[in-house]
Amino acid sequence: MTEIPEHLLKRSREARGSTADEPTEKAADPASTAGSASVPAAAEAPSVPEPAEPTPSAPAAPYNAAATGRKKIPWWAASTLILLPIWAITYVGTLERPPESGSAGLLADGAHVYEASCAACHGAGGEGGAGPAMTEDEMLATFPTPAEHIVWVVSGSTGVGLGNPYGDEATGRVVAGGMPGFGAALTTEELIGVVLYERAHLSHSEFDESLAEAMDEAIHSGDMDLEGHLDPETVTVDEVLNLLRSASFGTDDQLATG
Numbered sequence: 001m002t003e004i005p006e007h008l009l010k011r012s013r014e015a016r017g018s019t020a021d022e023p024t025e026k027a028a029d030p031a032s033t034a035g036s037a038s039v040p041a042a043a044e045a046p047s048v049p050e051p052a053e054p055t056p057s058a059p060a061a062p063y064n065a066a067a068t069g070r071k072k073i074p075w076w077a078a079s080t081l082i083l084l085p086i087w088a089i090t091y092v093g094t095l096e097r098p099p100e101s102g103s104a105g106l107l108a109d110g111a112h113v114y115e116a117s118c119a120a121c122h123g124a125g126g127e128g129g130a131g132p133a134m135t136e137d138e139m140l141a142t143f144p145t146p147a148e149h150i151v152w153v154v155s156g157s158t159g160v161g162l163g164n165p166y167g168d169e170a171t172g173r174v175v176a177g178g179m180p181g182f183g184a185a186l187t188t189e190e191l192i193g194v195v196l197y198e199r200a201h202l203s204h205s206e207f208d209e210s211l212a213e214a215m216d217e218a219i220h221s222g223d224m225d226l227e228g229h230l231d232p233e234t235v236t237v238d239e240v241l242n243l244l245r246s247a248s249f250g251t252d253d254q255l256a257t258g
């Protein structure tokens with residue numbers, strides 16, 4: 001410490017004074033400023049030409065030459081790159097749509113099932129044919145609630161038995177035969193889908209439209225499981241009612257009669 005020459009200490013003080021706000025010391029001692037100016041000049045003098053000489057050689061370094069020599073990104077490529085994240089966000093947005101259309105899934109699937117399995121006998125628009133029409137009065141009068149409707153489509157004419165009454169007593173429906181049971185042919189999801197489609201779209205029941213939406217949500221959240229089949233031999237209104245309850249929509253009276 002003691003070996004540090006006095007002029008260097010002064011210089012360092014000067015340097016600190018010049019970076020901080022101490023112009024007074026500098027101004028008060030012009031001699032030292034001159035001295036200190038000459039010392040760094042002497043000390044830095046060799047260092048100035050030294051970097052000056054390697055500097056021209058620096059661009060010649062391969063990495064520098066590559067950096068300066070390579071072509072710059074063209075303006076159109078740069079703007080394409082800037083738009084890339086916007087495109088990516090939009091693209092991800094389109095990927096999220098399938099679950100949305102899946103939430104309209106039960107009725108959409110039901111429409112396909114109807115076309116493939118029911119339209120031949122009941123008419124493409126539910127106007128009837130070999131089977132009864134599905135106009136608002138007929139359908140919702142026969143089955144005021146969805147649970148009995150579902151059980152009927154699971155078991156069909158033979159399941160209920162020829163000559164037996166079916167549906168709401170007031171309509172006086174008696175099984176004449178000809179309606180197949182679909183419990184084995186359709187999954188529970190397809191079968192409930194086609195019944196809700198008949199009720200909501202062919203018979204314009206708003207309750208069943210909303211029930212289908214609630215069921216789609218329950219299926220997606222895992223609260224409702226419509227895998228597998230409803231067994232025509234054993235199916236009951238209570239079993240179907242229990243299934244429909246997991247959608248947490250409507251009262252038992254709205255879902256099943258009696």
Ligand code: HEC
Pocket residue numbers: 113114117118119120121122130131132133138139142149152153157167173174175176177178179180182194195198
């Ligand atoms: C082979 C012809 C045929 C097919 C296919 C058919 N049905 Fe039927 N359906 C009938 C007949 C016939 C009746 C009347 C039943 C009876 O009297 O035994 C009927 C009755 C019904 C009823 C009761 C209507 C009422 O007001 O009495 C419903 C609901 C029904 N069918 C739904 C369906 C659904 C859903 C499908 C497709 C998954 C379907 N049917 C496919 C012939 C058919």
